[in-house]
Amino acid sequence: MLSEQNLKKIEELKTHYPNPRPVVLAALWMWQDEHGWISEEGMKYVAGLVNMPPHEVYGIVTFYTMFNRKPVGRHKIEVCTNVSCMLRNSDKIVKHLENRLNVKMGETTPDNRFTLVEAECLGACGYAPMLQCGDEYYENLDEAKVDRILSELK
Amino acid sequence: MEKLILPNIPDLHKLDVYEANGGYQMLRKALGMKPEEVTDEVKKSNLRGRGGACFPTGLKWTFMPKNSDKPKYLCINGDESEPGTFKDRQIFEDNPHLMIEGGLIAAYAMGVQTIYLYIRGEYNKWIKMVQRAVDDAYAKGYIGKNILGSNFSTNFYIHRGAGAYICGEESALMNSLEGERGYPRVKPPFPAQFGLWGCPTTINNVETIANVPLILRMGWEAYSKIGHPKHPGPILVGISGHVNAPGVYEVPTGVLITDLIYGNPSIGEKYGRGVPGNKKIKAIIPGGSSTMIMRGDAIEGVTMDADGLKAAGSSVGTAGLIVMDEDTDLIRVITRITKFYYHESCGQCTPCREGTGWMFKILKRFENREATMEDIDLLLDVANNIEGNTICALGDAAAWPVQSMIKRFRDEFEKRVMKSNGTAKRKSPDIVHALR
Numbered sequence: 166m167l168s169e170q171n172l173k174k175i176e177e178l179k180t181h182y183p184n185p186r187p188v189v190l191a192a193l194w195m196w197q198d199e200h201g202w203i204s205e206e207g208m209k210y211v212a213g214l215v216n217m218p219p220h221e222v223y224g225i226v227t228f229y230t231m232f233n234r235k236p237v238g239r240h241k242i243e244v245c246t247n248v249s250c251m252l253r254n255s256d257k258i259v260k261h262l263e264n265r266l267n268v269k270m271g272e273t274t275p276d277n278r279f280t281l282v283e284a285e286c287l288g289a290c291g292y293a294p295m296l297q298c299g300d301e302y303y304e305n306l307d308e309a310k311v312d313r314i315l316s317e318l319k
Numbered sequence: 320m321e322k323l324i325l326p327n328i329p330d331l332h333k334l335d336v337y338e339a340n341g342g343y344q345m346l347r348k349a350l351g352m353k354p355e356e357v358t359d360e361v362k363k364s365n366l367r368g369r370g371g372a373c374f375p376t377g378l379k380w381t382f383m384p385k386n387s388d389k390p391k392y393l394c395i396n397g398d399e400s401e402p403g404t405f406k407d408r409q410i411f412e413d414n415p416h417l418m419i420e421g422g423l424i425a426a427y428a429m430g431v432q433t434i435y436l437y438i439r440g441e442y443n444k445w446i447k448m449v450q451r452a453v454d455d456a457y458a459k460g461y462i463g464k465n466i467l468g469s470n471f472s473t474n475f476y477i478h479r480g481a482g483a484y485i486c487g488e489e490s491a492l493m494n495s496l497e498g499e500r501g502y503p504r505v506k507p508p509f510p511a512q513f514g515l516w517g518c519p520t521t522i523n524n525v526e527t528i529a530n531v532p533l534i535l536r537m538g539w540e541a542y543s544k545i546g547h548p549k550h551p552g553p554i555l556v557g558i559s560g561h562v563n564a565p566g567v568y569e570v571p572t573g574v575l576i577t578d579l580i581y582g583n584p585s586i587g588e589k590y591g592r593g594v595p596g597n598k599k600i601k602a603i604i605p606g607g608s609s610t611m612i613m614r615g616d617a618i619e620g621v622t623m624d625a626d627g628l629k630a631a632g633s634s635v636g637t638a639g640l641i642v643m644d645e646d647t648d649l650i651r652v653i654t655r656i657t658k659f660y661y662h663e664s665c666g667q668c669t670p671c672r673e674g675t676g677w678m679f680k681i682l683k684r685f686e687n688r689e690a691t692m693e694d695i696d697l698l699l700d701v702a703n704n705i706e707g708n709t710i711c712a713l714g715d716a717a718a719w720p721v722q723s724m725i726k727r728f729r730d731e732f733e734k735r736v737m738k739s740n741g742t743a744k745r746k747s748p749d750i751v752h753a754l755r
Contacts, residue, residue: 181433181476183390183516186498190481194440215498228500228665231440231482247402248608248655249559249641285484285659286402286608287441290559290639291566300444 166210171195175214185215189225193232202233230285238273238280240318243297246283249290258294259283261308265315279318320545320586322569323533323553324526325413332448334455337416343461345532349424350469357428361531364539365551369406370396370487370524371607371636373550373625376531379521382511383429389518393431394496395422397438397525398480398487401716402608402659403639406555407525409567411438411445414529415452419475421531423462426473429521433474436525437492440481450477484663488711489522491665502667503711526555546571547624554638556623561598561644562591572624576605579623580642591642598644602728606636608656609716611723615645633723649731653724654682660717671714674705678721685735695732699725 167175175195178188192214196207203226212219226232233241244262246255263269266279273280289295292304296314303314330336337343349357362377383391395418399407410418422434438446453475456462464472478496480486486495490504493515514520530552534542543551554572556579559565568579568590575583580600582589594600600615605623611633613621621631628635643652661675681698684690698721706718725732 181474187478187496189498190440190479190495194479194481217498224500225498229440229481229483246655247659248604248652249403251651251655252560252641252643252647284441285662286400286404288399288405288408288439290403290405290641291557292405293559293565297441300447302444 167192167195167199167214171199172214186217189215189217189222190229193222193226197232202236236273238277240278240298241280241282243282243284243287245285245287245289245293245295245297247286247290249286250293250295253293255294257308258296258306258311261311262296265312279315320553320569320571324417324529324555325409325567325569331414332412332416332452334416334452334459337414341536342416343420343456343459345535346420346423346427346461347467348535349427350467350471354428354430357424357535360539361428361534364534364542365549366527366530366534366542367550367625368524369526369530369554369637371401371609373635376523376527379511379523380425380429382509383519383521384511385430387430387519390433391429391431392515392518392520393422393426393429393434394489394492394515394520394522395434395436395525395528396487396489396492396522397436397442398484398492399442399525399637400439400484400487400663401637401639402656403557403559403604403641404607404637405557405559405639406567406637408442408445409555410525410529411442411449415449416456417532418525418529419449419452419456419462421528422475423466423473424531424535425521425523425528427471431473431521433476435476435478435496435515437478437480437486437496439486440479443479446477446479453477483665484659485665485711485713488713491711492522493520500665502665503713505710547573547622547626550625550635554623556638556640558591558640558642560642561594561600561647562642563595564589564592570623573622573627576603576618576621576623576640579640594642594644596644598646600642601645601647602643602649602652604641604643604720605633605638607639608641608659609712609719610634610636611719612649612653612727613723614727615643617727649724649728650682650685650735653720654679654686656720657682657717660713664713664717668709668714670705670708671717674701674714675717677701678705678717682721685732688735688737690732690736692733692736694736695725695729698732 179185192211208222209219212222294306295304358380366376367373462475483501485491486501488503491501495501510520550572556568580591581593657679661679664671664675666672702718702721705714
């Protein structure tokens with residue numbers, strides 16, 4: 166189920182393309198925004214919206230890395246560890262986050278507040294090390310800055 | 320040099336400020352020209368694509384059929400995901416209307432009725448910024464039906480990706496846009512003949528398109544005199560790694576790489592402001608992670624342009640310059656880069672799908688000091704068998720860094736072979752379980 170507002174948006178997006186299929190990514194984004202992750206139920210629902218067989222929607226969800234196929238914490242923290250960030254000590258940021266949150270990469274805190282994951286290059290190489298949470302980029306990180314960010318993310 | 324793509328004008332991302340600085344006047348000018356005259360102008364300017372391949376932009380546009388009963392499409396590639404590359408994002412943030420205006424001019428030149436701007440999913444913050452600019456341009460009649468009272472109509476839609484480096488490859492981008500998995504297509508047929516939904520399509524990088532209004536404003540002749548004659552124009556260089564002032568710098572092509580790193584006081588530019596702690600440079604990657612690594616003692620006199628870097632045994636790529644100081648562990652660097660290509664391989668072609676994983680597995684052995692001397696040649700053998708044997712260039716992009724690292728830093732590998740006489744037990748995890 167998607168909100169009325171999103172369903173209206175999907176109808177509008179369909180006018181951008183010669184067939185409804187290209188709207189599949191947008192519809193999956195909306196599902197993830199509303200539900201936090203994409204269940205099989207979500208895939209079937211989206212398949213109906215964009216006139217695709219459900220197994221093909223499954224193929225899409227498993228191809229793209231940003232879709233959550235299981236529930237995640239309220240804040241999904243994605244730390245870039247690729248080369249430019251690595252050169253500027255992203256491993257220290259990773260270690261600090263693991264210690265502060267008491268979880269390993271890929272895990273969620275027991276209070277469901279944070280999920281910590283490793284990300285591939287996020288296009289912020291000049292402002293390394295960095296992490297993404299939601300739409301926000303947090304750049305030029307050090308340990309104190311990470312602490313401030315964590316305390317802001319309720 | 321005067322900044323053309325990212326001029327230092329406050330609030331230039333706002334439509335009224337952009338208009339007050341001559342914005343959308345080049346669209347007006349183009350609409351007063353014949354479409355082929357616009358293409359000709361771009362062709363004569365010698366603008367070459369800024370997405371990595373340096374293909375002549377005007378020539379690419381001429382591949383589009385003049386008369387077609389099918390709709391024609393322009394895709395602007397904003398999937399920027401190559402490690403070391405972070406320039407298009409600066410255009411989205413600081414000068415989105417320049418790219419929109421360029422897209423409209425390109426669409427007019429090629430008779431395109433629909434423009435799609437594909438932006439990587441992680442850039443949602445910037446997607447929202449560009450969407451605001453697009454909405455404003457629609458409201459002012461720069462996009463839509465009968466643009467500025469002419470017979471020319473086109474739409475401009477933003478399409479958000481969802482996390483896949485491969486979607487920056489033009490044919491994968493089209494498949495992704497069509498709602499498929501982002502698998503590259505076999506070429507030929509090329510996009511100009513058989514692109515989106517089988518229709519004529521051109522794909523240009525965001526920065527390439529942002530150069531188009533500049534060419535019309537200056538005229539092709541003046542534009543072609545900026546920077547290197549064979550690869551002219553302003554170019555956005557992203558400097559990252561071990562420099563004091565990393566960031567995106569707009570420079571004319573042909574600037575010395577050493578100037579980009581250390582600055583050049585004689586022209587009042589500081590650029591990267593040198594290496595922290597005044598350390599020596601061990602290596603650089605000049606144009607994003609797929610370009611060949613260069614020794615720090617071999618960068619003197621090398622310039623940031625297609626010819627200069629080709630002659631030096633690398634390539635300009637996306638001009639994402641990564642600097643590594645003398646204390647850098649290059650085995651870690653190449654292992655991390657290879658892990659990226661392994662993760663991002665779409666899985667269609669066996670040499671890439673399997674080969675990237677094998678390379679990562681062998682490199683892990685070097686990282687953990689569990690490799691043997693023979694592993695160096697084994698690694699090279701795998702890289703050589705990926706290169707040229709895949710549908711798209713991701714295979715090459717994975718092979719080149721490994722090949723160049725072995726060629727130019729073989730001693731680094733030799734230093735990391737197993738210290739014991741081969742009796743040590745390997746601890747490196749099996750690759751299949753090490754990732755996801």
